[in-house]
Amino acid sequence: MNRAAWVFFAALACAGMAMAAEQQPREQGIESSDYVWNEMYADKLQALQAKGDPLRGEIAFEICQGCHRKSALGRADGSYPRLAGQHATVLIKQMTDVRAGRRDNPRMFPFASQHAISPQDIADIAAYLQGLPVPDDNGKGPGTDLAQGGKLYNRDCSSCHGDKGEGNGAKFYPRVSGQHFKYLEREAQEIRNGNRRNADPRMMRVIKNYSDADLQAVTDYMSRLPVSTK
């Protein structure tokens, strides 16, 4: 391509960028052979190292609450997860993985991109969300197979997600108690099917042979774990 043509196309690209909403980038994830789970790139490190201020975080969270709702309680239909009471490290990992294009979420991307929020904002929001109360009115599953769900949970999941679903902030394992069932079930399927591309391969190995019925039973059980103990 000659220089004039290049300049022309560059100008076109710029004009296009100014008009259309931002597209989420796509980075290599779990589908690639050299995938590194929870890779530490600059954006993530900056947010993890910044000291989060919950008061500033409450203000910055205004951008998010149109979807995640006031007090970050999400929606029982699973369209938008709860974020209240989640570990700050987990929140930072998930947000920066979306920014980097490792977890696909084109719907949320324009509101969480570098244009909308800085690494400091992410740290502030995470500090705010981690401290929010988690009421036990989250969406629950059908309750038809809780015995099987409990058996599977204690055998395969509690080592990471905790006996009471409290997760582990230091290890980036999400808290699952108090989360909406519909969201947990969908994510478990997405992780099993390889569509959540920033997932933990160790968890994938655990659930790769799970049937839909078993996933429903175990996530139903998770949605009923007590919320008072973190």
Next chain:
Amino acid sequence: MKLLSWKTATAVLALSLGAGLPSAWADAQQLATTVCVACHGEGGHSVVPTFPNLAGQQQDYLAKQLKDFIDGKRKNEVMAPTIAELKSGDVPGLAAYYAGQKPAPGKVEDAKLAEAGKKLYEDGNTTSGVPACVGCHQPNGVGNTRYPRLAGQHQAYTIQQIGDFKSGTRANDKGRVMRAVAERITEDEMKAVAEYLAGL
């Protein structure tokens, strides 16, 4: 467009009078009541549906818009002659003046449409991913220091602004977030939410 040119003429006349009296420009209230009033109405209650009401609008938002007009980040032909004469020193006073005016109570013409608009405003659209407006613009559309007031605004103006964000004609939103919202809104949703907001 007869009305418009008459109003522009009034504004131009006011501007030329003002030019002889530089101190008048320093007085926000005087500016508002001699120049801006031609389009934005007495106390910021405009009578032309495409000219926005300014009464009770958030002060920080008003200041940002005027600054964006002066810097060319927001463009509008009708506002342009006024903006050409405006100095950045006039901005704080004007913003304070209009923020301090009492907003007029709104009026709904189509209650059913407004009901649909209220739903979008408070719940968004989980199918298409429109976030609920209430998240940023606050309950009852009153705004805050970071997001503009939408309550009581003319339907036509609200529809036009959402359309302008959608097409990218208006691109002065911080973080590009309002453009991202507008891209997902349908024509019908725009009309409904504008009707709801007009009644607040």
